[in-house]
Amino acid sequence: MIQIEQLTKVYKTKKGEVLGVDHVDLTIEKGEIFGIVGYSGAGKSSLLRCINLLEQPTSGKVWVDGENLTSLSGEKLRRARLKIGMIFQHFYLISQKTVGENIAFALKAAGVAEKRRATRIEELLKMVGLEDKQHVYPSQLSGGQKQRVGIARALANNPKVLLCDEATSALDPKTTLSILHLLKKINRELGITIVLITHEMHVVKEICDRMAVMQQGKVIEEGSVYQMFAEPKEALTQEFIASVVNYRLPPHILRDVQGQILKLLFKGDVASQGVIADTVRKFELAANFLHGSIDYIQEKPLGVFLLEVQGREEDIERAKQYFLERDVEVEVLPHVV
Ligand SMILES: Nc1ncnc2c1ncn2[C@@H]1O[C@H](COP(=O)(O)OP(=O)(O)OP(=O)(O)O)[C@@H](O)[C@H]1O
Secondary structure, three states: OEEEEEEEEEEEEOOEEEEEEEEEEEEEOOOOEEEEEOOOOOOHHHHHHHHOOOOOOOEEEEEEOOEEHHHOOHHHHHHHHOOEEEEEOOOOOOOOOOHHHHHHHHHHHOOOOHHHHHHHHHHHHHHOOOHHHOOOOHHHOOHHHHHHHHHHHHHOOOOOEEEEEOOOOOOOHHHHHHHHHHHHHHHHHHOOEEEEEEOOHHHHHHHOOEEEEEEOOEEEEEEEHHHHHHOOOOHHHHHHHHOOOOOOOOHHHHHHOOOEEEEEEEEOOOOHHHHHHHHHHHOOOEEEEEEEEEEEEOOEEEEEEEEEEEOOHHHHHHHHHHHHHOOEEEEEEOOOO
16 A cells, blocks of 8 residues: 655755655555554654655655655645545644534545535544534544544545554543544544554554554564564564563562573463463473563464473473474573673
8 A cells, every 4th residue: 555665854954964764665555554663753753744745755755555656746646645644643623613614624625515525524523433523613622532533634535544643642541542442443444554653662552463663764673563572673672562561570580580581472372371381290390480471462362471490401401392392482581680
């Protein structure tokens, strides 16, 4: 659905050139929810804004739904942009207009006739759960409700892609969840491809199918969210993952550990406790759970257990082999305090 090729964005400032996006290649499939994470200044906004040409790329190409946007201008570009909706952290609603009028504004801009506009506004408000707010002003709404209006407006002209620029960063955790669930519903029911940027890993964990990590304008790692949580490769990705699932042991626990520390990774529906108990018994090991958790990422379980094991060296080696044979990934962790 979206193909980004060698995209670079250089800003010219009084102090010289600033590299916002640095030769990014990225493919986002039709119907997926794709998250882009990175710290402030990593280039997420610049990249997102280059997708709908809100920001003109310095070089590279952006294809959306089979059209090379970077080759278009004028009316053709305006038409192509209608396929892309966008929502923002600070909503950008027109405060002097009612909720209905805010949405009508987007419909009018796309040339939708007045009669059709009225029914479309009703449809959209129903979709976002604000049927009773058509005639109120944005100042009378909560943050979450304002973002729902932003979403209704972005969907007004039936886009194929929805870009979300830190859409939940100004909201409290409960409201954030309700907006994320609304985005997921829109994705599933309307088949809209969603690209979101965020610095909050729990947002990605909650709704994204795939993700990319950005640092200094580059994409440094990408893959399915599940795979990234299970085996993050880059240090920065590990840092982001650790912000929601932390397997680190406190120093006082590490200091007292006598045996080997095994990190066991269970992907999918492996009966983790059963496999561990079975292995420990079979090889006559003394075992002690130091940490354990089962997380559900895209509704698929991901189990991580830290186990202290003691026994004969060769039995521990055979136990590790036995775990591998049962599709459990094993890593020996160092005793670094
Ligand atoms: N209009 C601009 N003029 C000059 N430099 C800019 C402009 N917009 C962004 N930059 C610079 O480009 C780099 C990437 O910024 P960008 O806003 O894309 O990052 P980000 O990951 O979205 O961060 P944030 O979440 O803080 O917005 C930064 O060094 C930033 O200072």
